[in-house]
Amino acid sequence: MADKYLVEPDVEFIKDLxxxxxxxxxxxxxCATCSVACPISPDNKPFPRKEMIAASWGLKxxxxxxxxxxLCHNCGDCTALCPRGAKPGDVLGAVRxxxxxxxxxxxxxxxxxxxxxxxxxxxxxxxxxxxVLGLVLKIFxxxxxxxxxxxxxxxxxxxxxxxxxxxxxxxxxxxxxxIFALGLKRFISDIHENALNEGKTDKEKIDAxxxxxxxxxxxxxxxxxxxxxxxxxxxxxxxxxxxVFYSFIGLFIVTAIFFVVLYVFQIHxxxxxxxxxKWLANVSGVALVIGSFLMIKxxxxxxxxxxxxxxxxxxxxxxxxxxxGMLTEMxxxxxxxxxSYTLYFIHxxxxxxLFAFLPFSKLAHxxxxxxxxxxxxxxxxx
Amino acid sequence: MAENSGTILVVGGGIxxxxxxxxxxxxxxxxxLVEKNPYLGGRVAQLNQYFPKLCPPTCGLEINFxxxxxxxxxxxxxxxxxxxxxxxxxxxxxxxxxxxRYVNENCTCCGECAAVxxxxxxxxxxxxxxxxxxxxxxFEMAFPARYxxxxxxxxxxxxxxxxxxxxxxxxxxxxxxxxLNLKVGSVVWTTGWEPYDASKIDNLGxxxxxxxxxxxMMERLASPNGPxxxxxxxxxxxxxPESFVFVQCAGSRDxxxxxxxxxxxCMASLKHATYIRERYPDAKIYIFYIDLRAPGQRYEKFxxxxxxxxxxxxxxxxxxxxxxxxxxxxxxxxENAVTGEKIxxxxxxxxxxxxxxxxxxxxxxxADLKYNMDGFIxxxxxxxxxxxxxxxxxxxDVVTSNQxxxxxALKAIQTLKN
Numbered sequence: 001m002a003d004k005y006l007v008e009p010d011v012e013f014i015k016d017l018x019x020x021x022x023x024x025x026x027x028x029x030x031c032a033t034c035s036v037a038c039p040i041s042p043d044n045k046p047f048p049r050k051e052m053i054a055a056s057w058g059l060k061x062x063x064x065x066x067x068x069x070x071l072c073h074n075c076g077d078c079t080a081l082c083p084r085g086a087k088p089g090d091v092l093g094a095v096r097x098x099x100x101x102x103x104x105x106x107x108x109x110x111x112x113x114x115x116x117x118x119x120x121x122x123x124x125x126x127x128x129x130x131x132v133l134g135l136v137l138k139i140f141x142x143x144x145x146x147x148x149x150x151x152x153x154x155x156x157x158x159x160x161x162x163x164x165x166x167x168x169x170x171x172x173x174x175x176x177x178x179i180f181a182l183g184l185k186r187f188i189s190d191i192h193e194n195a196l197n198e199g200k201t202d203k204e205k206i207d208a209x210x211x212x213x214x215x216x217x218x219x220x221x222x223x224x225x226x227x228x229x230x231x232x233x234x235x236x237x238x239x240x241x242x243x244v245f246y247s248f249i250g251l252f253i254v255t256a257i258f259f260v261v262l263y264v265f266q267i268h269x270x271x272x273x274x275x276x277x278k279w280l281a282n283v284s285g286v287a288l289v290i291g292s293f294l295m296i297k298x299x300x301x302x303x304x305x306x307x308x309x310x311x312x313x314x315x316x317x318x319x320x321x322x323x324x325g326m327l328t329e330m331x332x333x334x335x336x337x338x339x340s341y342t343l344y345f346i347h348x349x350x351x352x353x354l355f356a357f358l359p360f361s362k363l364a365h366x367x368x369x370x371x372x373x374x375x376x377x378x379x380x381x382x
Numbered sequence: 383m384a385e386n387s388g389t390i391l392v393v394g395g396g397i398x399x400x401x402x403x404x405x406x407x408x409x410x411x412x413x414x415l416v417e418k419n420p421y422l423g424g425r426v427a428q429l430n431q432y433f434p435k436l437c438p439p440t441c442g443l444e445i446n447f448x449x450x451x452x453x454x455x456x457x458x459x460x461x462x463x464x465x466x467x468x469x470x471x472x473x474x475x476x477x478x479x480x481x482x483r484y485v486n487e488n489c490t491c492c493g494e495c496a497a498v499x500x501x502x503x504x505x506x507x508x509x510x511x512x513x514x515x516x517x518x519x520x521f522e523m524a525f526p527a528r529y530x531x532x533x534x535x536x537x538x539x540x541x542x543x544x545x546x547x548x549x550x551x552x553x554x555x556x557x558x559x560x561x562l563n564l565k566v567g568s569v570v571w572t573t574g575w576e577p578y579d580a581s582k583i584d585n586l587g588x589x590x591x592x593x594x595x596x597x598x599m600m601e602r603l604a605s606p607n608g609p610x611x612x613x614x615x616x617x618x619x620x621x622x623p624e625s626f627v628f629v630q631c632a633g634s635r636d637x638x639x640x641x642x643x644x645x646x647x648c649m650a651s652l653k654h655a656t657y658i659r660e661r662y663p664d665a666k667i668y669i670f671y672i673d674l675r676a677p678g679q680r681y682e683k684f685x686x687x688x689x690x691x692x693x694x695x696x697x698x699x700x701x702x703x704x705x706x707x708x709x710x711x712x713x714x715x716x717e718n719a720v721t722g723e724k725i726x727x728x729x730x731x732x733x734x735x736x737x738x739x740x741x742x743x744x745x746x747x748x749a750d751l752k753y754n755m756d757g758f759i760x761x762x763x764x765x766x767x768x769x770x771x772x773x774x775x776x777x778x779d780v781v782t783s784n785q786x787x788x789x790x791a792l793k794a795i796q797t798l799k800n
Contacts, residue, residue: 029635029672029673030672030719031631031635031672031699031700031719032672032698032699032700032702032716032717032718032719033700033702034702035702035717035724036700036701036702036703036715036716036717036724037585037702037703041724042724043723043724044722044723044724045722045723046717046722046724049717049719050722081585081638081702082637083631083635083636083637083638083639083700084637085637198722
């Protein structure tokens with residue numbers, strides 16, 4: 001560490017963190033209780049005490065590209081023991097939220113995703129895309145969006161063709177991947193530079209093979225939510241988070257299988273309920289609804305934890321996704337065609353939101369935290 | 383309506399109360415000094431040494447006791463508590479409950495009653511670290527110099543034995559609590575402080591591990607009249623510890639406990655370091671702190687001397703966790719906020735620098751007084767008549783308490799003059 005360090009506070013950065021849920025950050029008096037209270041903080045350069053002073057001094061460069069803020073799982077053990085009510089857990093949450101919008105381009109879209117006033121616009125974007133694309137295709141004689149689907153059997157593809165769905169969502173997935181790829185390129189280089197500056201690693205360069213191996217080693221930890229369960233204060237949260245986490249994995253598997261079934265085996269849905277893949281879909285859907293409902297309930301019950309728009313946007317979206325998905329299926333089986341088609345449309349709007357804005361929303365943590373954990377493993381943080 | 387009275391009531395016979403009583407009486411005013419314990423001297427009496435000069439408490443208290451003894455204007459009530467206060471500045475009606483001591487003024491402190499008494503009771507003067515007989519002298523220089531018979535043995539054979547053993551007819555087992563009504567013109571509350579209950583600080587392990595003690599327990603251990611006769615021995619096995627950890631701000635400056643700085647704990651721990659250095663020149667002492675506060679030039683000098691000592695290590699970082707180590711040792715965990723490393727320091731004894739909580743935090747006084755959020759009495763000088771001095775008003779060391787006591791003695795006198 002240099003003997004002299006000129007602090008150049010970024011006041012706007014401090015204000016932004018305060019708005020993003022870190023309004024208590026200035027209360028910290030650097031007693032370092034939090035670094036010890038944290039059950040998952042390493043022994044060498046532990047967090048979050050050093051992050052608290054960096055936040056207080058507006059040292060943006062020490063926080064945004066700092067992998068440690070992602071190692072934190074916001075369990076709240078630090079906040080519970082904090083003698084000043086500075087809520088380090090919430091401050092780190094705010095830093096993560098800031099970092100997400102910093103790494104996801106275009107930045108204006110990130111701003112929109114985090115602005116409650118822009119929510120109607122976000123919901124309107126998929127509606128417009130669906131309708132315009134469907135109507136334009138009609139002009140060319142391709143009838144993939146049919147507002148009066150006929151026939152006895154309710155099949156959502158008769159209303160909103162699977163081809164149209166994929167025509168929108170396959171490129172959308174690529175867009176998400178591309179934004180993440182661009183963000184990660186900067187992110188990985190930043191966290192490595194930060195680790196070198198702060199003496200958190202002895203690795204000079206990132207070796208790709210070693211990094212991928214480290215990633216392999218942290219995957220089981222993530223799958224088992226080991227870091228979550230080390231938590232003292234907020235342990236019940238691990239259950240609801242696991243439910244949502246596995247339901248997304250389940251639904252991803254279901255989507256992948258049916259994608260293959262459709263394109264390789266040319267078999268169209270709806271698929272029968274006795275199909276084991278359908279079981280997985282149903283179980284996942286129910287888990288998604290219950291898990292996200294529990295998460296909302298737990299968040300409302302925790303009065304010492306700050307919840308801001310970014311939290312509610314994601315939780316609302318996930319619950320909405322689960323509910324509309326399950327209700328679409330139930331109304332289809334119950335024969336309520338009109339309601340079912342409407343719900344399906346809303347469901348697609350939610351799915352679009354989740355996919356398109358994934359790199360800009362709080363859900364991006366699934367990528368950044370995974371990478372940060374892999375990096376910590378690679379760098380030998382202990 | 384009560385008539386105006388020229389007398390001052392002082393509630394609490396610790397260093398502040400003694401000072402108020404003496405300052406007022408020596409300028410010619412009548413004083414009632416009320417103390418709930420069977421002895422005067424309060425917390426200072428429990429110390430091994432006290433600031434600023436590291437005198438033993440005998441040094442300051444003895445001269446004060448002498449002054450009280452010689453001053454006919456001071457009337458002392460021990461084992462007494464104020465039950466009610468009514469009236470206005472200049473004219474208060476006070477009712478006092480005086481609990482029986484069961485020993486009258488014939489007592490010569492011969493100790494025969496204690497010798498025959500078989501029952502042993504927890505010695506609260508030593509924070510329960512040893513036991514005392516059911517008939518006891520609170521400490522050698524207790525004032526009034528008279529034995530006390532604990533209510534716990536009243537009605538037992540032991541009590542009878544004590545009475546029979548007394549050659550001076552000083553044991554009066556039939557004594558009963560009585561109520562006394564006093565008329566006073568002003569009241570000074572010097573009700574002092576309690577050490578914060580360390581067992582409430584979950585993460586610091588007090589009560590879980592025997593070798594974690596509090597700073598006031600350290601005073602008793604170091605004190606020649608303490609449970610170990612001044613040897614600092616650890617509770618689990620009476621070993622002379624070779625290493626010590628001090629945990630500063632144990633419960634102070636903490637919203638979950640006492641939100642304020644208790645003012646004395648930093649200096650107390652630095653002072654304890656000198657106790658240890660005297661006794662065990664090779665012992666290693668680790669002091670974990672958030673900020674070390676050594677107010678004023680004298681304390682600053684004291685701190686600088688400690689800092690220069692090569693066996694004393696000052697580490698910036700609050701201890702947030704403790705765990706059991708081998709042989710009864712304790713490991714404390716903190717982050718060194720200067721180097722950014724998590725430290726695990728094992729020591730043979732751990733001292734929690736617990737803070738002071740006003741006595742009035744737990745139980746409000748039976749008088750029309752204002753308190754701040756932490757239970758300290760707020761002085762309302764516009765209203766006047768009743769004042770708080772010393773640690774009843776704010777956390778303070780002996781010097782500051784005495785300054786405050788002198789000031790409030792003057793306020794009490796001015797109330798009478800008006």
